[in-house]
Amino acid sequence: MRHAFALLIFPGLLAMPLTATAEQADVRAMTREAREVARELIEDLGDALKTALAESGPDGAITVCRDTAPALANALSLRTGWKVSRVSLKTRNALIGQPDAWEQVILQRFDEEAKGGADAGKMIAAEIVNEPDADYFRFMKALPVKPLCLTCHGGDQTIPASVRQTLAREYPNDKATGYFAGQIRGAVTIKRKLDPDP
Numbered sequence: 189m190r191h192a193f194a195l196l197i198f199p200g201l202l203a204m205p206l207t208a209t210a211e212q213a214d215v216r217a218m219t220r221e222a223r224e225v226a227r228e229l230i231e232d233l234g235d236a237l238k239t240a241l242a243e244s245g246p247d248g249a250i251t252v253c254r255d256t257a258p259a260l261a262n263a264l265s266l267r268t269g270w271k272v273s274r275v276s277l278k279t280r281n282a283l284i285g286q287p288d289a290w291e292q293v294i295l296q297r298f299d300e301e302a303k304g305g306a307d308a309g310k311m312i313a314a315e316i317v318n319e320p321d322a323d324y325f326r327f328m329k330a331l332p333v334k335p336l337c338l339t340c341h342g343g344d345q346t347i348p349a350s351v352r353q354t355l356a357r358e359y360p361n362d363k364a365t366g367y368f369a370g371q372i373r374g375a376v377t378i379k380r381k382l383d384p385d386p
């Protein structure tokens with residue numbers, strides 16, 4: 189049985205003793221890989237959003253966050269064999285964006301760090317979590333609210349009326365508005381099942 193080992197990395201703080209055990213080295217290597225996967229999702233999604241906003245305006249761009257985001261996350265899941273998705277404490281689509289207990293704790297910590305003035309763009313968490321069926325490497329990277337996001341996640345002043353109408357129609361339980369730049373909209377979350385110890 190593996191021991192629960194927690195490594196949480198926040199800006200300016202790298203909790204790593206001088207002599208790393210094999211497991212800590214594993215976590216470091218998996219963290220590097222997970223960072224790469226999260227970066228890819230965030231970049232591809234950002235590019236797709238910017239292009240759609242420029243070419244078809246906010247109304248046309250809604251489908252990017254609705255369809256392209258989960259499609260990109262699923263493609264990355266297939267490629268890596270890990271579970272890659274997006275979660276938030278204030279979901280627009282609770283069916284796929286609902287955080288589990290571990291994710292809620294991390295998202296709350298991210299929020300507190302952001303309130304304390306930390307850079308949301310740099311926040312990650314990485315940890316081995318013991319769950320009833322297996323041990324998992326779990327990773328999260330915060331998604332900061334950028335000015336671009338306010339077109340669909342801000343307030344009445346930043347969300348065009350037509351977008352508000354579409355959102356009200358398609359997401360009657362939308363909680364994902366009222367944000368301002370610099371806050372944390374949610375996170376990319378990655379879950380990777382670890383092989384049992386021999």
Ligand code: HEC
Pocket residue numbers: 234237246247248249250251253254255258274275276278279280281282284285331332333334336337338339340341364373374375
């Ligand atoms: C053009 C409108 C639009 C823009 C711009 C936009 N979003 Fe979204 N966002 C949506 C929609 C629609 C959903 C619901 C997707 C679904 O149905 O799964 C969503 C869902 C999300 C989710 C998934 C969790 C949830 O609430 O369901 C995250 C995380 C998210 N957006 C982050 C962002 C970030 C960060 C930005 C800026 C970089 C951004 N969005 C910009 C429309 C938008």
